[in-house]
Every structure is written in C-alpha cells, then in structure tokens.
Amino acid sequence: MSRVYNFSAGPATLPEEVLAEARDQLLDYSASGMSILESSHRGAEFKAIHAEAISNLRDLLGVGEDHEILLLQGGATLQFAMVPLNLLAPGAVADYALSGAWAAKAFKEASSVGTVRAAADCSADRPARMPQSAELDLTPGAAYLHITTNETISGAQWHELPTPEAPLIADMSSDILSHPIDANAFDLIFAGAQKNLGPSGVTLVVIRRALMDRVPDSVPPMLRYRTHAEAGSMYNTPPCFGIYLLMLVTRWLKGLGGVDAIAERNRAKATKLYSAIDTTDYFTGSAAIDCRSEMNVTFRLPSEELEAKFVAEAAAAGMKGLKGHRSVGGIRASIYNACPPEAVDALVSFMADFERRNG
Ligand SMILES: *Cc1c(COP(=O)(O)O)cnc(C)c1O
Numbered sequence: 289m290s291r292v293y294n295f296s297a298g299p300a301t302l303p304e305e306v307l308a309e310a311r312d313q314l315l316d317y318s319a320s321g322m323s324i325l326e327s328s329h330r331g332a333e334f335k336a337i338h339a340e341a342i343s344n345l346r347d348l349l350g351v352g353e354d355h356e357i358l359l360l361q362g363g364a365t366l367q368f369a370m371v372p373l374n375l376l377a378p379g380a381v382a383d384y385a386l387s388g389a390w391a392a393k394a395f396k397e398a399s400s401v402g403t404v405r406a407a408a409d410c411s412a413d414r415p416a417r418m419p420q421s422a423e424l425d426l427t428p429g430a431a432y433l434h435i436t437t438n439e440t441i442s443g444a445q446w447h448e449l450p451t452p453e454a455p456l457i458a459d460m461s462s463d464i465l466s467h468p469i470d471a472n473a474f475d476l477i478f479a480g481a482q483k484n485l486g487p488s489g490v491t492l493v494v495i496r497r498a499l500m501d502r503v504p505d506s507v508p509p510m511l512r513y514r515t516h517a518e519a520g521s522m523y524n525t526p527p528c529f530g531i532y533l534l535m536l537v538t539r540w541l542k543g544l545g546g547v548d549a550i551a552e553r554n555r556a557k558a559t560k561l562y563s564a565i566d567t568t569d570y571f572t573g574s575a576a577i578d579c580r581s582e583m584n585v586t587f588r589l590p591s592e593e594l595e596a597k598f599v600a601e602a603a604a605a606g607m608k609g610l611k612g613h614r615s616v617g618g619i620r621a622s623i624y625n626a627c628p629p630e631a632v633d634a635l636v637s638f639m640a641d642f643e644r645r646n647g
Pocket residue numbers: 298362363364365366390436438439440459460461462480481483
C-alpha cells in the first residue's frame with residue numbers, strides 16, 4: 289500500500305488511523321457478528337456510535353444545551369434551502385454576505401424561497417477577500433445574516449466575525465473545528481462533513497433551539513429542523529457509515545487534544561506554506577493577506593502552462609489534488625485538520641525544487 293499526500297478540497301483526506309480502524313472493524317463490528325454497514329440504525333451498536341458522535345461534537349464545539357446538534361443528509365447545499373425555508377418568513381428579508389462562490393450559491397438557493405439582500409459583495413475582488421464587518425450594510429429587522437466562514441474555492445477566510453443584531457448563520461463546511469470559535473454566538477451553523485469531519489453524505493447542523501419554533505406549516509416535515517430535533521436525527525434512516533466515520537474522526541480529534549491543539553498544528557502548517565509563497569516572486573498568493581485561509585491555500589505560478597506542469601509533477605511525486613477549482617484556476621492546497629504536517633513539508637520542498645528547475 290502506498291498512500292499519497294492528498295490536498296483535495298473535498299471529499300478530503302481522512303486521518304489514516306481512522307481509516308485503519310474502520311477497515312479492522314469492517315466485517316465484524318465490535319464482535320457483533322456483522323458490519324456496521326449491515327446493522328440496524330435502531331440497534332445498540334449504532335445507537336452508541338450516534339450518541340458518541342453527537343457528544344464529541346458538543347464537546348469539541350463547546351456548545352451548551354441552548355443548541356441542538358443534528359446530523360442530516362443533503363450536504364451543505366440542502367442547508368442553503370432549508371435555512372430560508374425554516375427561518376425566512378414571507379415579508380421578511382434575509383441578509384447575505386457575498387464573499388465568493390459558496391455564498392453566491394447559498395444566496396441563489398435562498399432567493400427561490402424568499403426575499404434576500406446582499407449586505408456586501410466582494411465576490412469579484414482580486415485578491416480574494418472577505419467583507420470587513422464594518423462594510424456590512426445590514427437590513428434593520430432582518431430574519432438573519434448568512435456568512436460563509438471560509439470560501440473553499442478562493443481561499444479567503446473570515447478572521448474577525450461580525451456580530452449582527454439579527455441571528456447569525458454560518459456555512460462552516462470547510463473550517464469547522466479547525467480553530468476555536470464561540471459557537472454559542474451563532475444561531476445556526478452548518479457544515480457538509482467531507483472537508484473536516486468525515487466522508488460526504490453527512491451534514492452537521494447546530495441550531496439554537498428557540499429558532500426551531502417559527503417554521504411555516506407549508507414546509508414539509510422532512511425539511512423542518514424541528515422534525516429532526518424531535519426524532520433525535522433519526523426521522524428516517526441516517527447515513528450510518530458516514531456517522532460512524534464522523535464519530536471516529538471526532539474521537540481522533542479529541543485524542544489529539546481537541547480544537548486548541550489542532551488549531552496550533554493548522555496555524556503552523558499554513559504559516560509554513562504561506563512563507564514559501566511569500567519568500568519568492570515566483571509564487572503569488574491569491575487571497576488578500578489579512579483574509580488568507582488556513583484551510584485552502586491558493587496561489588498562482590507565472591503562467592497557466594507552469595501551473596499545469598506543477599500539478600502534474602507534484603502528482604507524480606505523490607502529492608495529489610493541487611489543481612485549483614476550475615472556475616478560478618491556479619493552485620489550491622487544501623490542508624484540513626487531517627492533513628499531516630509532513631504533507632506540507634513535502635509540498636514546500638517540492639515548490640522550491642520546482643522553481644529551481646523552471647524559474
Ligand atoms: C463544499 C462546500 C459546500 C457544498 O457542500 P455539499 O456537501 O457538496 O453540498 C458548501 N459550502 C462550502 C463552504 C463548501 O466548502
């Protein structure tokens with residue numbers, strides 16, 4: 289077996305220990321005589337997995353009992369619609385901070401449900417950046433403000449979060465549990481699992497309980513947060529194997545020392561990679577310096593031809609997934625929680641070597 293360093297934006301690399309554990313348990317989970325893939329979601333084995341996943345998340349996020357933790361399906365994309373379906377009543381307005389491709393997609397989905405307004409729009413700015421809290425033009429009495437804490441495609445991240453009067457809703461798909469945040473300050477957080485939490489197919493929702501009451505009757509039960517909360521996230525068959533892996537990933541993260549410990553490791557990885565970009569004119573960072581993402585490091589080479597060569601040679605040297613998103617081009621190294629520091633070390637040496645040969 290030979291595993292590469294995987295810099296893919298998502299589905300992304302998983303901790304090797306987690307994959308090995310899942311492999312060892314695949315045919316016979318915990319001496320139950322069957323795989324967890326074959327087990328009832330109402331059985332004792334899966335119930336324990338589900339409960340540990342939720343309690344690990346509560347612990348790692350540091351949210352109290354005012355918030356409900358839900359494990360749903362449909363990805364972050366379904367949340368783009370569920371948020372306004374549940375929280376944007378007819379006649380009300382929701383504000384969106386347009387910071388890039390993911391915020392734009394959320395805005396578009398929500399506009400099919402109700403009235404939405406751009407509180408700021410820096411989607412087209414280059415270098416890529418996030419709106420400053422001070423430039424947000426907020427609607428008085430807005431139903432909520434939606435932000436995207438990390439724009440996975442452009443590589444820009446909020447470092448100083450806004451504190452609106454309206455409920456604050458955040459798409460944290462690509463930076464959840466990567467650094468400490470005050471999760472209690474958010475009214476709703478959602479994240480597709482496939483960047484920092486596990487495989488695709490599971491979606492985390494952390495919602496302030498008080499928000500679940502105001503849902504119009506026209507919303508089908510399956511699309512109401514309250515339905516899932518009342519059913520303990522088992523309204524229908526949950527994505528059992530994905531939740532099992534998410535449980536193992538959160539257990540792994542707790543074992544490493546939790547969010548503070550991974551944040552320190554993430555900071556060190558990002559600092560190393562950005563200094564490799566900044567010490568030479570050969571590479572140019574794609575995001576504004578004060579908005580640089582610690583999860584998705586985006587940069588350019590002197591030409592698109594050199595970028596294609598860089599991606600191909602890196603892959604041949606055991607570093608895959610470095611091609612930037614097709615909409616923006618360039619290079620993107622996604623260095624989520626599970627990306628080991630050695631992967632960044634290898635990339636940094638490869639960059640120096642590539643410049644020497646092609647500079
Ligand atoms: C990946 C991603 C999404 C889309 O998630 P799906 O699970 O594919 O729906 C949404 N927002 C952000 C910030 C992402 O990184």
